[in-house]
Amino acid sequence: MSAAEIAVGLLILVSAFLSMAAGIGIVRFPDVLTRLHAATKPQVLGLAAVLVAIVLQVPTWGVLTTVVLVMTFQLLTQPMTAHMLGRSAYRTDHVRRDLLIEDDLGHDIEEHDQEEGAAR
Template sequence: MVNDVVVSALLISGALLSLAAAVGLVRFPDLLSRMHAATKPQVLGLLLLLLALAVEFESWLLVPLLVLCWVFQLLTSPVSAHMVGRAGYRTRHLRRDLLTLDELDDVVARAAVDHGPAAHQ
């Protein structure tokens, strides 16, 4: 009985976090906000769902596989978000009016002056 309650709470919490990520992808106004919504709650939601699996099946043989799934998600999610953000910044697919501080603006401007257009040919 307690096992079912714990599993249900973990499943519902994980599903709600995954739903929050999906809603953020649809509702947020720009690329950087959507990228944040896609990575942050989704990773925690997956952890809760994997914990629910571990509690439900009560098998130590399943734990390494679940940990591997979560670690793989932890490694790939930030890297993919970084690449999407970088591509969005370089192609100007972001709303500068929503940025509080643009730390890359000076770096990109200096790189453009240092290397110039001839460096890209």
């Protein structure tokens, strides 16, 4: 067994652990916002570990460019998806407000509603 094969095996195990942690977090956490955090952070890191393992196993330019594209699109879409899901959950009252430390979005919505009411 070579050092590259050991590294690939370790990266796959790290990825499996992160994916398991994301799944447990989604099931165990109490509200939408913490579940979103559990779904996005470990998932992206787990995907990065798998992609590095793939590049170590098959070090060709085609694989490297594909891996870079996959990771780039994942890093561009995951935060935006989590943001939009969290925002829609907040607006439909699926967020436990008692768990929020600071409710910045609530303040912004109140200000917008007051400005809209004054304009009428």
